[in-house]
Amino acid sequence: MYRLPVGHVIEEIIEFLVDHLSFATKACSVVVESSLRLLEKGMVAIPEPLFILVAGALVWRLSKDRRLGLFAVLGLALIWNMGLWKATMSTVALVLVATLFAIMLGVPIGIFTAVNRMAYRIIMPTLDVMQTMPAFVYLIPAIPFFGLGKMAAIFSTVIFSMPPAIRLTCLGIKQVPEDLVECAEAFGTSRWQRLVKLELPLARSTILAGVNQTVMLALSMVVIAAMIGAKGLGGEVWKAIQRLQMGRGFEAGIGIVIVAIILDRVLQKAGKQNNNP
Amino acid sequence: MSKIVVEGLYKVFGPTPDKALAMLKEGRSKNEIMESIRHGVGVNNASFAVEEGEIIVIMGLSGSGKSTLVRCLNRLITPSAGRVLIDGQDIMELSSEQLREVRQSKMGMVFQNFALFPHRTVAENAAYGLEIKGVDKETRLAKAHEALELVGLKGWEDVLPAQLSGGMQQRVGLARALALDPDILLMDEAFSALDPLIRRDMQDELINLQEKMHKTIVFISHDLDEALKLGDRIVLMKDGKIVQIGTPEEILTEPADDYVERFVSEVDISRVLTADSIMQKVVAVAHLGTDGPRAALRKMKNHGISSLFVLDKQHTLVGVVSAEQAVHLINAGESDLSQIICTDLKTVLPETPAQDLFGIMHDLAYPLAVVDTANKLKGVIVRGTLLGALSERKGGQRDV
Structure with missing residues (x-):
C-alpha cells in the first residue's frame, strides 16, 4: 500500500528552513543565550538569604497575602537547603525569558486574531494543533535550528506556552459586550480607539489569566526541555532518571512545585486585583 | 430646512436584500417575505422629516422596526435603500472618516441598557465622546462635569457606574450624549429599563432640559403614555412601516387605522385630551x-x-x-x-x-x-x- 510521505514532507520543509534560516537562528541563539547567562549570573550573585527575604517581601506585596509571602520564604529556603539553588535560578531565568517572548508574541497575535476574521479562521485551528501535539515533538526541530542548549529550550517552550496567551487575548476582546461596542461606534470611535479605550481594558483580566497559563505551561516545558540541554531543575530530574536516584529526583520535583505555586498564586492575585479595582 | 429628512428608507436583513426589496416594492408583506425567502424586514419605505428643536417619538411594539430605523439615522445600521439627510447632507454618501466626524459632532445617542463603560468612572464615561474627538483632558473633564451637573449627578464624578442605581446610570448615559453638545439626540428606549416612578422623573427632566437646550430629539419608545408626554409629534410604526405621523392629539382623535386605534385605546384619554x-x-x-x-x-x-x-x-x-x-x-x-x-x-x-x-x-x-x-x-x-x-x-x- 502506498504510504503518504507526511513525515518526509515535514522533514523537507524543516530542512529547507534550517538551510536558509540557520544563520539567523544561530545568531539569535548567541544573543539570547548570552543575555540569559547574564541574568542567571546576576540572580546567583545575590546572596541567597537576601534573595529569599526580598522575594518573600515581593510576593507579599504583590499578592497582599502574608501567608503566601511566608510560604515563599520557607519554600525557597528549602530549595537552598537541598542544594538546588543554582538549578532553580537557572529554571526561573529560563521561564522568565521564555514567558516574555511568549507574551510579546502571543498577545499581539491574539489581538490580531480577534480583529481579523481571516486570521481567526487560520490561527484558531493552528492553536488546536499546537496544543494537542505532544510537547516532546517540539524539541526535535528546535535542535537543528538552534543546536543543543538553552535557546532550543526557549524556542520549544515559547511554541508550547504561547497558545493560551493568544487564545485568551482573543477571547477577552471578543467577549466585550455587543452593546458597548455599538455605543462606542455611535460616538464615532475608530477601530484603533475601540481597541485601546474599550476592548483591551475590558479584556485585561482575561488576558492576565492567559498570561498565568502561559507561565505555568512554560514552567512545565522548561523541565521537559532539560532533555535538549536546558539544565536547571529539569536537568536535575533528568540526571536522576538516568542514574535512578529516586530521592534526588523527588527533591528536584519538589523544587519545581514550590516555584510553580509561588508563580501561580502571585499571578492569580494580580489578575483578580485588576478585575475589581 | 428640516434637521433630519428620511426618504424612502428600507432595511432588509439577509444575504440577498435586493430580492427582498423588489418583493417589498411589489407590496408583499413582512411575513410573506420571511416565509418565502427568509429575509427579515426591518424598515419598509419610511419617510419623514424632523424639524430643528422638535422632539419626535418613534413608537411601535417590539419588532416594529423602530430601533432599526433610529440606527439608520447614524448609520450604525446601513440602510438597504433610501436616503437619510442630516442638515441636508446625505449620510449614505459619507466616507467612514466623515461619518465618524458626523457622529462625533452632531449626534449623541442614549441606549436602553445604558451601555456605560464599566472600567471608566462616571466623569470619564461622560467625557468619552470628547475624548474620542481628541479634546484635551482638562477641557473634556470640565465639560463632562458640566453635563453631569445638568443631569443632577454633581458629586458622583469619581465613582464607577456599577455603584449607581439604574436611574442614575441612565443620567450618566444622558450626560455622555449631552457633553458633546450635539444638535441631535438619539434616544433608543432610553427610559424603558427604569422603574415607572423613576421613568416619569426622567421624562419630566428631559422636558425641562429640552426647554433650555432646544435639541432635535428622536426618541424611541414602545410606551404610548411616554410618547404622548414627550413627543411634539409621534411616528407610529408597525411591521417596519410607518402607520401614522401626527401630533399626540391627532394620533388620539384621528387614528389612521385599526392598529393605531387599538394602540391608543390603552391610553387614559382624559389625561391627553385638552380643552x-x-x-x-x-x-x-x-x-x-x-x-x-x-x-x-x-x-x-x-x-x-x-x-x-x-x-x-x-x-x-x-x-x-x-x-x-x-x-x-x-x-x-x-x-x-x-x-x-x-x-x-x-x-x-x-x-x-x-x-x-x-x-x-x-x-x-x-x-x-x-x-x-x-x-x-x-x-x-x-x-x-x-x-x-x-x-x-x-x-x-x-x-x-
Whole structure:
C-alpha cells in the first residue's frame, strides 16, 4: 500500500528552513543565550538569604497575602537547603525569558486574531494543533535550528506556552459586550480607539489569566526541555532518571512545585486585583 | 430646512436584500417575505422629516422596526435603500472618516441598557465622546462635569457606574450624549429599563432640559403614555412601516387605522385630551353696548341655550348673562345689559388637559369658557360635551 510521505514532507520543509534560516537562528541563539547567562549570573550573585527575604517581601506585596509571602520564604529556603539553588535560578531565568517572548508574541497575535476574521479562521485551528501535539515533538526541530542548549529550550517552550496567551487575548476582546461596542461606534470611535479605550481594558483580566497559563505551561516545558540541554531543575530530574536516584529526583520535583505555586498564586492575585479595582 | 429628512428608507436583513426589496416594492408583506425567502424586514419605505428643536417619538411594539430605523439615522445600521439627510447632507454618501466626524459632532445617542463603560468612572464615561474627538483632558473633564451637573449627578464624578442605581446610570448615559453638545439626540428606549416612578422623573427632566437646550430629539419608545408626554409629534410604526405621523392629539382623535386605534385605546384619554379638542364652537354671543336684554334673550331662545357670553368691542370676554336675569331686567323696564353681567366666571386655556376640567366644571352654573391668553373667547365646554367626548373614545375601545 502506498504510504503518504507526511513525515518526509515535514522533514523537507524543516530542512529547507534550517538551510536558509540557520544563520539567523544561530545568531539569535548567541544573543539570547548570552543575555540569559547574564541574568542567571546576576540572580546567583545575590546572596541567597537576601534573595529569599526580598522575594518573600515581593510576593507579599504583590499578592497582599502574608501567608503566601511566608510560604515563599520557607519554600525557597528549602530549595537552598537541598542544594538546588543554582538549578532553580537557572529554571526561573529560563521561564522568565521564555514567558516574555511568549507574551510579546502571543498577545499581539491574539489581538490580531480577534480583529481579523481571516486570521481567526487560520490561527484558531493552528492553536488546536499546537496544543494537542505532544510537547516532546517540539524539541526535535528546535535542535537543528538552534543546536543543543538553552535557546532550543526557549524556542520549544515559547511554541508550547504561547497558545493560551493568544487564545485568551482573543477571547477577552471578543467577549466585550455587543452593546458597548455599538455605543462606542455611535460616538464615532475608530477601530484603533475601540481597541485601546474599550476592548483591551475590558479584556485585561482575561488576558492576565492567559498570561498565568502561559507561565505555568512554560514552567512545565522548561523541565521537559532539560532533555535538549536546558539544565536547571529539569536537568536535575533528568540526571536522576538516568542514574535512578529516586530521592534526588523527588527533591528536584519538589523544587519545581514550590516555584510553580509561588508563580501561580502571585499571578492569580494580580489578575483578580485588576478585575475589581 | 428640516434637521433630519428620511426618504424612502428600507432595511432588509439577509444575504440577498435586493430580492427582498423588489418583493417589498411589489407590496408583499413582512411575513410573506420571511416565509418565502427568509429575509427579515426591518424598515419598509419610511419617510419623514424632523424639524430643528422638535422632539419626535418613534413608537411601535417590539419588532416594529423602530430601533432599526433610529440606527439608520447614524448609520450604525446601513440602510438597504433610501436616503437619510442630516442638515441636508446625505449620510449614505459619507466616507467612514466623515461619518465618524458626523457622529462625533452632531449626534449623541442614549441606549436602553445604558451601555456605560464599566472600567471608566462616571466623569470619564461622560467625557468619552470628547475624548474620542481628541479634546484635551482638562477641557473634556470640565465639560463632562458640566453635563453631569445638568443631569443632577454633581458629586458622583469619581465613582464607577456599577455603584449607581439604574436611574442614575441612565443620567450618566444622558450626560455622555449631552457633553458633546450635539444638535441631535438619539434616544433608543432610553427610559424603558427604569422603574415607572423613576421613568416619569426622567421624562419630566428631559422636558425641562429640552426647554433650555432646544435639541432635535428622536426618541424611541414602545410606551404610548411616554410618547404622548414627550413627543411634539409621534411616528407610529408597525411591521417596519410607518402607520401614522401626527401630533399626540391627532394620533388620539384621528387614528389612521385599526392598529393605531387599538394602540391608543390603552391610553387614559382624559389625561391627553385638552380643552380645545373638546370645546364647541360658540354659536352666539352678546355684544356689550349694542345688545340689550331683549336681543340677548332672543339669541338664547334661537339657539336653545340658557346663558350667553358677553364680549366687548375688542371681542374680549367680559362676562356672562343668564336668561332668567335678562327676563328680570326686561320686566323692570331696564335696557342696560351691563347691570346683570356676571363677571366672576371661570375660564381655561385651550391646552388645559381634560383631566383638570372635571374639577373646574364641578358645580359650575355656566358653561366653561375657553379663552386664549388675550382673553379672547375660543369656545365653550358644557358638562355634556366633556363626558360625551370621553364616552365616545371609550365606545371606540369596546368596538375593537
